[in-house]
Amino acid sequence: MTLHDFRYPAAILALIICYFFGDTYFISLLVIIALHSMAAIGLSLLSGYAGQISLGHAAFYGIGAYTSALIALHIGITPWITIPMSAVIAGIVAWAVGPIMFRLKGHHLAMATLAFGIIVHVALVEMRGITGGPNGMGGIPPLSFFGTPLLFDEDIFPLVWGVVIVMILLSENLIRSPHGFTLRAVGAREHVVPTLGSDTNKSKCLVLIISAVFAAIAGAIYGHYIGYLSPGPFSTTFSVKLLVMVAIGGFSRIWGVVLGVIFVTFLSEWLKPFGNVELLFYGALLIFTMIYCPNGLLSQLGVVASNAARNLRQRTPS
Amino acid sequence: MTSADTSALLTVRNVSMHFGGLKALNDVSFDVIKGEVLSLIGPNGAGKTTMLKIASGAQAPTTGKIAYKGTQIIGLSADRINRLGIGRTFQAAEIFDTMTVRENVMTGAVAREAGSVASSLLYWGRAKQRVEKLRQIADEALDLVGLGDMADLPAQDLPTGQQRLLGFARIFATGAELLLLDEPGGGLNAVEKTRLIETIRRLRDLGRTVILVEHDMSVIAQVSDRIVVLDQGLKISEGTPEKVKSDPKVIEAYLGTSASTVAPKPQKDQPAFRPVEMEVVDLTVTYGQTVAVDNVSLKLRTGEILTILGANGAGKSSLLKAIAGLEKPAGGTIKLRDKHIAGIPPDKIAALGLCLTPEGRALFPSLSVADNLALGRYVSLKRKRGLLGILALRQEDRDEIDAKREEIYQLFPILKERANQKAGTLSGGQGQMLAIGRSLMNDPSILMLDEPSLGLAPQVIDEILHKLEHLREQGLTLILVEQNASAALRIADRGYVFSSGRISMQGPAQDLLEDPSIRDAYLGGDDANTQTLRVNATQ
Numbered sequence: 001m002t003l004h005d006f007r008y009p010a011a012i013l014a015l016i017i018c019y020f021f022g023d024t025y026f027i028s029l030l031v032i033i034a035l036h037s038m039a040a041i042g043l044s045l046l047s048g049y050a051g052q053i054s055l056g057h058a059a060f061y062g063i064g065a066y067t068s069a070l071i072a073l074h075i076g077i078t079p080w081i082t083i084p085m086s087a088v089i090a091g092i093v094a095w096a097v098g099p100i101m102f103r104l105k106g107h108h109l110a111m112a113t114l115a116f117g118i119i120v121h122v123a124l125v126e127m128r129g130i131t132g133g134p135n136g137m138g139g140i141p142p143l144s145f146f147g148t149p150l151l152f153d154e155d156i157f158p159l160v161w162g163v164v165i166v167m168i169l170l171s172e173n174l175i176r177s178p179h180g181f182t183l184r185a186v187g188a189r190e191h192v193v194p195t196l197g198s199d200t201n202k203s204k205c206l207v208l209i210i211s212a213v214f215a216a217i218a219g220a221i222y223g224h225y226i227g228y229l230s231p232g233p234f235s236t237t238f239s240v241k242l243l244v245m246v247a248i249g250g251f252s253r254i255w256g257v258v259l260g261v262i263f264v265t266f267l268s269e270w271l272k273p274f275g276n277v278e279l280l281f282y283g284a285l286l287i288f289t290m291i292y293c294p295n296g297l298l299s300q301l302g303v304v305a306s307n308a309a310r311n312l313r314q315r316t317p318s
Numbered sequence: 319m320t321s322a323d324t325s326a327l328l329t330v331r332n333v334s335m336h337f338g339g340l341k342a343l344n345d346v347s348f349d350v351i352k353g354e355v356l357s358l359i360g361p362n363g364a365g366k367t368t369m370l371k372i373a374s375g376a377q378a379p380t381t382g383k384i385a386y387k388g389t390q391i392i393g394l395s396a397d398r399i400n401r402l403g404i405g406r407t408f409q410a411a412e413i414f415d416t417m418t419v420r421e422n423v424m425t426g427a428v429a430r431e432a433g434s435v436a437s438s439l440l441y442w443g444r445a446k447q448r449v450e451k452l453r454q455i456a457d458e459a460l461d462l463v464g465l466g467d468m469a470d471l472p473a474q475d476l477p478t479g480q481q482r483l484l485g486f487a488r489i490f491a492t493g494a495e496l497l498l499l500d501e502p503g504g505g506l507n508a509v510e511k512t513r514l515i516e517t518i519r520r521l522r523d524l525g526r527t528v529i530l531v532e533h534d535m536s537v538i539a540q541v542s543d544r545i546v547v548l549d550q551g552l553k554i555s556e557g558t559p560e561k562v563k564s565d566p567k568v569i570e571a572y573l574g575t576s577a578s579t580v581a582p583k584p585q586k587d588q589p590a591f592r593p594v595e596m597e598v599v600d601l602t603v604t605y606g607q608t609v610a611v612d613n614v615s616l617k618l619r620t621g622e623i624l625t626i627l628g629a630n631g632a633g634k635s636s637l638l639k640a641i642a643g644l645e646k647p648a649g650g651t652i653k654l655r656d657k658h659i660a661g662i663p664p665d666k667i668a669a670l671g672l673c674l675t676p677e678g679r680a681l682f683p684s685l686s687v688a689d690n691l692a693l694g695r696y697v698s699l700k701r702k703r704g705l706l707g708i709l710a711l712r713q714e715d716r717d718e719i720d721a722k723r724e725e726i727y728q729l730f731p732i733l734k735e736r737a738n739q740k741a742g743t744l745s746g747g748q749g750q751m752l753a754i755g756r757s758l759m760n761d762p763s764i765l766m767l768d769e770p771s772l773g774l775a776p777q778v779i780d781e782i783l784h785k786l787e788h789l790r791e792q793g794l795t796l797i798l799v800e801q802n803a804s805a806a807l808r809i810a811d812r813g814y815v816f817s818s819g820r821i822s823m824q825g826p827a828q829d830l831l832e833d834p835s836i837r838d839a840y841l842g843g844d845d846a847n848t849q850t851l852r853v854n855a856t857q
């Protein structure tokens with residue numbers, strides 16, 4: 001296990017400090033950041049390491065949110081069980097669409113994932129009888145812990161960040177495992193992989209399933225935490241936003257992606273007064289990052305900062 | 319040999335591959351016997367790579383059958399075929415450039431050591447052991463090809479020759495019993511080739527079977543048990559090396575009859591009195607911590623051929639890239655006539671008439687041969703007419719492109735035949751010809767060629783070198799980086815020898831050719847062997 005890795009204790013320490021000293025607004029932002037991180041980490045495995053761009057990842061987030069909420073509402077099972085159930089369902093959906101989508105490559109694949117995202121979104125809007133359509137559905141039971149419902153940001157905070165840490169750990173494990181090598185090889189030069197005896201489609205489907213499960217868990221927790229669902233948050237805009245987070249974090253850097261999520265979340269808070277201009281801004285940011293910082297905006301800023309520091313140090317002694 | 323012969327590991331029967339009207343393979347049959355090294359040779363475009371692609375499942379033949387250990391493999395997926403025991407390397411190195419050298423090779427062994435997904439996610443005991451096992455397999459394979467010390471480097475930092483060895487180690491790590499090697503010697507110098515020969519022999523001793531595609535006849539002569547010769551898709555000869563090299567059909571189609579290739583250059587005029595075309599002073603190129611080019615100064619005089627020799631990784635390609643503006647120098651100056659060009663973007667430099675044909679040719683794979691050539695002309699056209707001039711070509715410009723293209727076609731007739739074929743589907747050698755042709759389209763005043771002979775059949779190399787001399791007489795100045803050192807020195811006026819990023823020796827080409835230390839280090843037995851083979855062939 002990589003628990004000796006200093007980043008885990010450092011992150012946990014930082015979270016504890018935030019938990020005790022942050023105000024309510026700050027904590028609520030951190031909860032959102034955690035939920036988005038779960039989806040973004042999965043997307044980083046899929047689009048970063050394995051190089052399969054997805055423009056429809058919000059669909060899995062939505063599937064997770066709605067299935068968990070619907071099962072809890074109509075059958076009355078505790079969310080502790082419906083959340084994993086929704087993850088399994090999202091996994092099955094991924095398993096079913098993966099082999100079809102991965103017949104396509106490059107732009108064609110991107111278009112197919114976009115279409116998938118739109119189809120799921122339209123379904124959420126149109127299936128009024130079940131989902132409540134654009135009006136949404138309310139009264140979703142919250143998670144509860146020994147009888148106390150987890151209603152407030154402070155209550156859910158340890159849970160969501162715990163899940164994020166576990167997902168980071170699992171992802172890092174996957175990356176350095178034998179399967180991880182194949183994933184990265186698919187991302188680097190797909191046509192070589194079959195000559196090494198591995199089935200590219202299998203490994204792409206595997207990573208799609210994993211990323212779908214991560215996104216579904218995030219969506220499901222989100223539903224029980226907010227208590228109300230409407231199709232709005234599960235549109236293509238959210239898919240693009242996730243991709244921007246992953247890109248800014250450097251695509252194939254698990255921890256970097258979390259930083260990317262933090263960056264974009266604070267940015268979107270700041271952009272809120274401007275309304276829909278938001279999306280325009282993300283587009284521009286994405287293009288800028290792809291051209292000038294292929295390893296991620298933040299790591300590029302890191303490089304610039306460390307160069308500046310070195311220059312400063314070189315200048316001072318002389 | 320009949321297919322009933324139990325020792326045949328692979329039997330190829332009546333395999334044909336047609337691309338439209340082109341018969342890349344035409345009813346080819348042969349056997350590969352367990353434990354042998356079978357070489358597949360033939361001119362550029364003969365169908366060698368196509369044969370390997372079919373045998374490894376990357377492509378299905380139009381007709382024909384291939385059996386491996388009695389199992390029909392046509393129609394099986396490539397990964398399935400690899401797990402049966404057939405591994406293939408690529409003509410281009412095709413390394414995973416986001417990984418280290420060791421990780422590249424570890425990836426090769428994954429298919430035999432993957433384990434379950436759950437154990438990968440949790441990374442409990444078993445997964446850890448598996449990774450450890452992969453590491454061991456990888457280190458063994460790296461030692462075998464002599465890349466052991468470079469295991470932790472990012473794979474993309476390796477020079478091209480070593481990248482090809484890496485591809486070789488990677489396929490070895492899959493545990494494949496039958497190895498299909500597509501020009502493993504491309505881009506290696508004489509010393510490294512000796513190492514390659516040893517490696518192939520060691521593989522045979524380990525009981526592996528090899529099908530080797532290679533243009534370097536000295537390598538072929540030293541490792542092959544048997545040879546199959548293809549020409550334009552047809553098998554024209556098969557047998558022991560002795561038998562094949564004296565077969566008149568093979569001599570006619572491939573080996574050629576000239577005993578000595580290019581006559582050494584007589585020292586005629588003194589290039590020292592010619593004007594300096596380009597001067598490089600104290601040039602340094604670094605990648606992170608490593609210094610690829612270390613304070614190098616050199617002069618290039620108008621109308622000369624300058625050759626740069628040196629082992630793989632000595633910094634030759636980095637020097638050329640820095641001059642062409644593709645790599646930003648960390649220090650030093652480059653003066654082209656009166657203009658300082660260090661740090662200027664590459665397109666501006668190309669517009670000044672300084673052109674680089676990079677190693678491993680950067681062609682536009684989805685464009686046709688003719689369009690690739692036309693693109694080579696656009697730089698100078700844009701300078702003359704601006705962007706609009708390119709978007710709407712004038713008739714005179716179109717004629718100019720056609721005329722220039724015709725010149726290139728004269729140089730490489732095969733390109734004319736394939737004018738409409740997509741560049742991505744050309745054979746390795748055809749692609750190399752196109753890359754050289756494209757640089758010439760721009761009428762450069764200085765042309766820098768990085769390993770022009772890579773992947774070319776011996777006869778074609780001779781031809782190209784002759785043609786380079788010809789171009790020089792018409793006023794072109796050339797810098798030539800070549801692993802085929804003896805051939806390069808024969809046509810060059812002067813040479814520089816690079817080692818570890820510095821110039822370790824320089825002088826007139828004739829002197830370098832005769833220098834015993836150079837002979838040992840870079841010329842090796844290579845030259846002598848090729849010639850013996852040719853002399854034998856003429857007898």
Ligand SMILES: Nc1ncnc2c1ncn2[C@@H]1O[C@H](COP(=O)(O)OP(=O)(O)OP(=O)(O)O)[C@@H](O)[C@H]1O
Binds near residue numbers: 337365366746748
């Ligand atoms: N997809 C394709 N479409 C059309 N022609 C093709 C295609 N693939 C290969 N060819 C042609 O088939 C012929 C055989 O190609 P192949 O790559 O097998 O040659 P080769 O013997 O490996 O040559 P080299 O020594 O130059 O690598 C070439 O003329 C090539 O242009």
Ligand SMILES: [Mg+2]
Binds near residue numbers: 500
């Ligand atoms: Mg070939």
